[in-house]
Amino acid sequence: MRRAIGFMALLCFAAAATAAEKVDLAKLERQKLTALPKLNAEKPLYALAVFGPEAKTQVWLVLDKSKADAKKYDVLWADLNGDGRLDPDRERFETKSNRDVGSQIFELGDFTDPVTKDKHTDFEVSIDLERPICMLRLNWKGKADLKMGGGYAPQGDSGYMRFAESQSEAPLVWFNGDGPFRFQRWYSAKMAIGKEEDLKLFLGQEGVGKHTFCAFTGYVLPEGEPVNATLVYTDKEGKEKRISFELKERC
Amino acid sequence: MLYHGPVRVPEDARPGKAVFVCELSKKSAFTSLPTDVEVELVAGKADNE
Numbered sequence: 001m002r003r004a005i006g007f008m009a010l011l012c013f014a015a016a017a018t019a020a021e022k023v024d025l026a027k028l029e030r031q032k033l034t035a036l037p038k039l040n041a042e043k044p045l046y047a048l049a050v051f052g053p054e055a056k057t058q059v060w061l062v063l064d065k066s067k068a069d070a071k072k073y074d075v076l077w078a079d080l081n082g083d084g085r086l087d088p089d090r091e092r093f094e095t096k097s098n099r100d101v102g103s104q105i106f107e108l109g110d111f112t113d114p115v116t117k118d119k120h121t122d123f124e125v126s127i128d129l130e131r132p133i134c135m136l137r138l139n140w141k142g143k144a145d146l147k148m149g150g151g152y153a154p155q156g157d158s159g160y161m162r163f164a165e166s167q168s169e170a171p172l173v174w175f176n177g178d179g180p181f182r183f184q185r186w187y188s189a190k191m192a193i194g195k196e197e198d199l200k201l202f203l204g205q206e207g208v209g210k211h212t213f214c215a216f217t218g219y220v221l222p223e224g225e226p227v228n229a230t231l232v233y234t235d236k237e238g239k240e241k242r243i244s245f246e247l248k249e250r251c
Numbered sequence: 252m253l254y255h256g257p258v259r260v261p262e263d264a265r266p267g268k269a270v271f272v273c274e275l276s277k278k279s280a281f282t283s284l285p286t287d288v289e290v291e292l293v294a295g296k297a298d299n300e
Contacts, residue, residue: 188290221275231269245257250254
Protein backbone atom coordinates (compact mmCIF):
# COMPACT_ATOMS: atom_id res chain seq x y z
CA MET A 1 0.00 0.00 0.00
CA ARG A 2 2.77 2.36 1.01
CA ARG A 3 4.62 1.58 -2.22
CA ALA A 4 1.48 2.29 -4.24
CA ILE A 5 1.02 5.68 -2.56
CA GLY A 6 4.67 6.48 -3.13
CA PHE A 7 4.34 5.52 -6.78
CA MET A 8 1.24 7.71 -7.21
CA ALA A 9 3.01 10.64 -5.53
CA LEU A 10 5.93 10.15 -7.89
CA LEU A 11 3.58 10.17 -10.89
CA CYS A 12 1.89 13.38 -9.71
CA PHE A 13 5.26 15.02 -9.13
CA ALA A 14 6.50 13.95 -12.57
CA ALA A 15 3.32 15.28 -14.20
CA ALA A 16 3.69 18.64 -12.46
CA ALA A 17 7.36 18.84 -13.43
CA THR A 18 6.54 18.00 -17.05
CA ALA A 19 3.79 20.63 -17.15
CA ALA A 20 6.16 23.26 -15.82
CA GLU A 21 8.79 22.33 -18.37
CA LYS A 22 6.26 22.75 -21.16
CA VAL A 23 5.20 26.25 -20.14
CA ASP A 24 6.53 28.77 -22.61
CA LEU A 25 5.69 32.09 -21.04
CA ALA A 26 6.87 34.06 -24.05
CA LYS A 27 4.11 32.39 -26.10
CA LEU A 28 1.49 32.57 -23.37
CA GLU A 29 -1.74 34.02 -24.68
CA ARG A 30 -2.34 36.98 -22.44
CA GLN A 31 -5.88 37.39 -21.27
CA LYS A 32 -7.26 40.75 -22.29
CA LEU A 33 -8.72 43.14 -19.79
CA THR A 34 -12.22 43.36 -21.17
CA ALA A 35 -13.75 45.83 -18.74
CA LEU A 36 -11.54 48.64 -17.56
CA PRO A 37 -13.02 51.16 -15.14
CA LYS A 38 -12.54 54.86 -15.83
CA LEU A 39 -8.91 55.42 -15.00
CA ASN A 40 -7.64 58.77 -13.74
CA ALA A 41 -4.02 58.42 -14.75
CA GLU A 42 -3.13 59.85 -18.12
CA LYS A 43 -0.76 56.90 -18.55
CA PRO A 44 -1.90 53.87 -16.60
CA LEU A 45 0.90 51.33 -16.15
CA TYR A 46 0.57 47.57 -16.53
CA ALA A 47 2.16 44.37 -15.24
CA LEU A 48 0.98 40.78 -15.30
CA ALA A 49 1.42 38.13 -12.61
CA VAL A 50 0.83 34.49 -13.51
CA PHE A 51 0.47 31.68 -11.03
CA GLY A 52 1.01 27.96 -10.70
CA PRO A 53 3.06 25.29 -12.45
CA GLU A 54 1.14 25.80 -15.69
CA ALA A 55 0.73 29.57 -15.35
CA LYS A 56 -3.01 29.26 -15.93
CA THR A 57 -4.04 32.08 -13.62
CA GLN A 58 -3.38 35.58 -14.90
CA VAL A 59 -3.72 38.59 -12.61
CA TRP A 60 -3.43 41.94 -14.30
CA LEU A 61 -2.04 44.79 -12.22
CA VAL A 62 -2.82 48.33 -13.30
CA LEU A 63 -1.30 51.38 -11.67
CA ASP A 64 -3.64 54.36 -11.56
CA LYS A 65 -4.06 57.65 -9.71
CA SER A 66 -6.72 58.72 -7.23
CA LYS A 67 -7.08 61.95 -9.17
CA ALA A 68 -5.68 63.08 -12.49
CA ASP A 69 -3.22 65.56 -10.98
CA ALA A 70 -1.92 63.26 -8.22
CA LYS A 71 1.88 63.28 -8.01
CA LYS A 72 2.23 59.56 -7.61
CA TYR A 73 0.52 56.42 -8.79
CA ASP A 74 -1.41 55.85 -5.58
CA VAL A 75 -4.03 53.36 -6.77
CA LEU A 76 -3.52 49.79 -7.89
CA TRP A 77 -6.10 47.68 -9.64
CA ALA A 78 -5.56 43.92 -9.36
CA ASP A 79 -7.68 41.43 -11.27
CA LEU A 80 -7.50 38.91 -8.44
CA ASN A 81 -10.18 36.58 -9.77
CA GLY A 82 -8.57 36.58 -13.20
CA ASP A 83 -11.80 37.28 -15.06
CA GLY A 84 -10.43 40.14 -17.14
CA ARG A 85 -12.57 42.71 -15.34
CA LEU A 86 -11.58 45.14 -12.61
CA ASP A 87 -14.09 45.33 -9.80
CA PRO A 88 -14.08 48.72 -7.96
CA ASP A 89 -15.30 47.09 -4.74
CA ARG A 90 -12.84 44.21 -4.41
CA GLU A 91 -9.99 44.86 -6.81
CA ARG A 92 -9.04 48.49 -6.20
CA PHE A 93 -6.32 49.24 -3.65
CA GLU A 94 -5.01 52.56 -2.39
CA THR A 95 -1.50 52.99 -1.08
CA LYS A 96 -1.01 53.53 2.62
CA SER A 97 2.39 55.10 1.99
CA ASN A 98 3.31 58.76 1.90
CA ARG A 99 1.97 59.87 -1.48
CA ASP A 100 4.59 62.53 -2.05
CA VAL A 101 7.94 60.79 -1.61
CA GLY A 102 9.52 57.35 -1.72
CA SER A 103 7.99 54.04 -2.59
CA GLN A 104 4.31 53.22 -2.66
CA ILE A 105 3.19 49.94 -1.13
CA PHE A 106 -0.10 48.29 -1.99
CA GLU A 107 -1.26 45.52 0.33
CA LEU A 108 -3.51 43.10 -1.51
CA GLY A 109 -3.80 40.65 1.38
CA ASP A 110 -4.42 36.96 0.91
CA PHE A 111 -5.02 35.64 -2.56
CA THR A 112 -6.66 32.38 -3.58
CA ASP A 113 -5.64 31.20 -7.02
CA PRO A 114 -8.98 30.73 -8.84
CA VAL A 115 -7.59 27.79 -10.86
CA THR A 116 -5.49 25.79 -8.38
CA LYS A 117 -7.37 27.00 -5.26
CA ASP A 118 -4.02 27.47 -3.53
CA LYS A 119 -4.12 30.24 -0.93
CA HIS A 120 -1.15 32.58 -1.02
CA THR A 121 -0.77 35.19 1.69
CA ASP A 122 0.51 38.74 2.10
CA PHE A 123 0.34 39.60 -1.59
CA GLU A 124 1.97 42.99 -1.93
CA VAL A 125 3.09 45.32 -4.69
CA SER A 126 5.66 48.02 -4.09
CA ILE A 127 6.72 50.64 -6.58
CA ASP A 128 9.30 53.36 -6.69
CA LEU A 129 9.21 54.70 -10.21
CA GLU A 130 12.13 57.06 -9.73
CA ARG A 131 14.72 54.34 -9.14
CA PRO A 132 12.87 52.32 -10.66
CA ILE A 133 12.01 49.39 -8.40
CA CYS A 134 8.73 47.55 -8.77
CA MET A 135 8.35 44.34 -6.80
CA LEU A 136 5.54 41.84 -6.36
CA ARG A 137 5.71 39.64 -3.27
CA LEU A 138 3.72 36.91 -1.55
CA ASN A 139 4.07 33.89 0.68
CA TRP A 140 3.70 30.88 -1.58
CA LYS A 141 0.80 28.75 -0.29
CA GLY A 142 0.85 30.82 2.88
CA LYS A 143 4.32 29.68 3.93
CA ALA A 144 6.53 32.50 5.17
CA ASP A 145 9.64 30.41 4.44
CA LEU A 146 8.52 30.22 0.80
CA LYS A 147 8.23 33.97 0.32
CA MET A 148 8.74 34.90 -3.33
CA GLY A 149 9.43 38.25 -4.89
CA GLY A 150 9.92 39.57 -8.40
CA GLY A 151 11.17 41.15 -10.51
CA TYR A 152 14.80 41.02 -9.88
CA ALA A 153 17.42 42.30 -12.26
CA PRO A 154 20.70 40.44 -12.81
CA GLN A 155 22.42 43.39 -11.20
CA GLY A 156 21.26 46.39 -9.26
CA ASP A 157 22.75 49.32 -11.07
CA SER A 158 20.18 49.52 -13.88
CA GLY A 159 17.08 49.36 -11.72
CA TYR A 160 14.61 46.55 -11.33
CA MET A 161 11.34 45.71 -13.04
CA ARG A 162 9.19 48.55 -14.29
CA PHE A 163 5.51 48.57 -15.23
CA ALA A 164 4.75 49.25 -18.92
CA GLU A 165 2.46 51.71 -20.63
CA SER A 166 0.59 49.01 -22.55
CA GLN A 167 -0.75 45.54 -21.85
CA SER A 168 1.20 44.07 -24.75
CA GLU A 169 4.51 45.32 -23.35
CA ALA A 170 3.70 44.56 -19.73
CA PRO A 171 6.35 42.62 -17.78
CA LEU A 172 5.25 39.18 -16.66
CA VAL A 173 6.22 37.73 -13.28
CA TRP A 174 5.70 34.01 -12.68
CA PHE A 175 4.84 32.81 -9.19
CA ASN A 176 5.45 29.08 -9.03
CA GLY A 177 6.88 27.87 -5.76
CA ASP A 178 6.41 24.20 -6.61
CA GLY A 179 9.24 23.98 -9.11
CA PRO A 180 11.07 22.99 -11.09
CA PHE A 181 13.12 26.11 -10.50
CA ARG A 182 15.52 28.17 -12.58
CA PHE A 183 18.42 30.43 -11.71
CA GLN A 184 19.52 33.97 -12.39
CA ARG A 185 22.91 35.47 -11.69
CA TRP A 186 23.47 38.43 -9.39
CA TYR A 187 26.34 40.44 -10.89
CA SER A 188 29.23 38.20 -12.10
CA ALA A 189 28.57 39.17 -15.73
CA LYS A 190 32.32 39.06 -16.19
CA MET A 191 34.73 36.50 -14.77
CA ALA A 192 38.48 36.89 -14.65
CA ILE A 193 40.46 34.01 -16.12
CA GLY A 194 42.72 32.32 -13.58
CA LYS A 195 41.21 34.11 -10.60
CA GLU A 196 38.72 33.09 -7.95
CA GLU A 197 35.33 34.77 -8.19
CA ASP A 198 32.16 34.54 -6.14
CA LEU A 199 29.27 33.30 -8.29
CA LYS A 200 25.92 34.38 -6.83
CA LEU A 201 22.57 33.00 -7.97
CA PHE A 202 18.88 33.64 -7.35
CA LEU A 203 16.62 30.59 -7.18
CA GLY A 204 13.10 30.92 -8.55
CA GLN A 205 11.30 31.44 -11.84
CA GLU A 206 12.14 33.41 -14.92
CA GLY A 207 9.47 35.81 -16.18
CA VAL A 208 9.01 37.65 -19.46
CA GLY A 209 10.44 41.09 -20.00
CA LYS A 210 13.33 42.96 -18.52
CA HIS A 211 14.13 42.27 -14.87
CA THR A 212 11.29 39.88 -14.13
CA PHE A 213 12.97 37.07 -12.22
CA CYS A 214 10.81 35.90 -9.30
CA ALA A 215 13.06 34.58 -6.54
CA PHE A 216 12.69 32.99 -3.17
CA THR A 217 13.66 35.64 -0.67
CA GLY A 218 14.29 33.31 2.28
CA TYR A 219 16.12 30.07 3.02
CA VAL A 220 14.63 27.31 0.90
CA LEU A 221 17.42 24.80 0.43
CA PRO A 222 18.58 23.02 3.57
CA GLU A 223 21.86 24.17 5.10
CA GLY A 224 24.79 22.76 3.15
CA GLU A 225 22.76 21.63 0.14
CA PRO A 226 24.69 22.88 -2.86
CA VAL A 227 23.72 24.40 -6.15
CA ASN A 228 25.77 22.79 -8.88
CA ALA A 229 27.36 25.14 -11.40
CA THR A 230 29.27 23.69 -14.36
CA LEU A 231 31.35 26.13 -16.37
CA VAL A 232 31.30 25.30 -20.08
CA TYR A 233 34.08 27.20 -21.78
CA THR A 234 36.42 27.11 -24.76
CA ASP A 235 40.11 26.60 -24.13
CA LYS A 236 42.92 28.31 -26.01
CA GLU A 237 43.02 25.48 -28.57
CA GLY A 238 39.33 25.85 -29.31
CA LYS A 239 38.17 22.75 -27.43
CA GLU A 240 35.05 22.80 -25.27
CA LYS A 241 35.80 22.04 -21.64
CA ARG A 242 33.79 21.73 -18.46
CA ILE A 243 34.58 22.23 -14.82
CA SER A 244 32.08 21.84 -11.98
CA PHE A 245 31.65 23.72 -8.72
CA GLU A 246 29.34 23.38 -5.74
CA LEU A 247 27.89 26.60 -4.37
CA LYS A 248 27.21 25.96 -0.70
CA GLU A 249 27.02 29.43 0.77
CA ARG A 250 24.05 31.75 1.08
CA CYS A 251 23.47 35.36 1.88
CA MET B 252 18.42 35.11 -0.80
CA LEU B 253 21.41 34.27 -2.93
CA TYR B 254 23.17 30.95 -3.26
CA HIS B 255 26.83 31.46 -3.91
CA GLY B 256 30.34 30.16 -3.68
CA PRO B 257 33.83 30.45 -5.10
CA VAL B 258 34.52 29.48 -8.69
CA ARG B 259 37.81 29.66 -10.55
CA VAL B 260 37.96 30.04 -14.31
CA PRO B 261 40.86 27.83 -15.50
CA GLU B 262 44.00 29.44 -16.88
CA ASP B 263 43.54 27.69 -20.21
CA ALA B 264 40.19 29.42 -20.89
CA ARG B 265 39.93 31.60 -23.96
CA PRO B 266 38.45 35.07 -23.34
CA GLY B 267 34.88 35.41 -24.54
CA LYS B 268 31.41 34.05 -23.88
CA ALA B 269 30.91 31.04 -21.64
CA VAL B 270 28.07 29.60 -19.58
CA PHE B 271 27.55 28.20 -16.15
CA VAL B 272 24.97 25.43 -16.34
CA CYS B 273 23.26 25.65 -12.95
CA GLU B 274 21.03 23.05 -11.33
CA LEU B 275 20.07 21.56 -8.00
CA SER B 276 21.52 18.30 -6.81
CA LYS B 277 19.68 15.16 -7.91
CA LYS B 278 19.36 14.37 -4.20
CA SER B 279 17.52 17.61 -3.49
CA ALA B 280 13.91 17.54 -2.34
CA PHE B 281 13.34 20.30 -4.90
CA THR B 282 13.66 20.09 -8.66
CA SER B 283 15.26 22.44 -11.12
CA LEU B 284 15.75 22.80 -14.84
CA PRO B 285 19.37 23.20 -15.96
CA THR B 286 19.73 26.93 -16.49
CA ASP B 287 22.39 28.56 -18.63
CA VAL B 288 23.89 31.57 -16.89
CA GLU B 289 25.93 33.45 -19.45
CA VAL B 290 29.19 35.09 -18.45
CA GLU B 291 32.05 36.74 -20.25
CA LEU B 292 35.52 35.47 -19.48
CA VAL B 293 38.11 38.20 -19.44
CA ALA B 294 41.84 38.41 -18.97
CA GLY B 295 42.86 40.43 -15.91
CA LYS B 296 40.37 41.94 -13.50
CA ALA B 297 36.65 41.25 -14.00
CA ASP B 298 35.53 44.55 -12.45
CA ASN B 299 32.05 43.34 -11.58
CA GLU B 300 30.74 45.27 -8.61
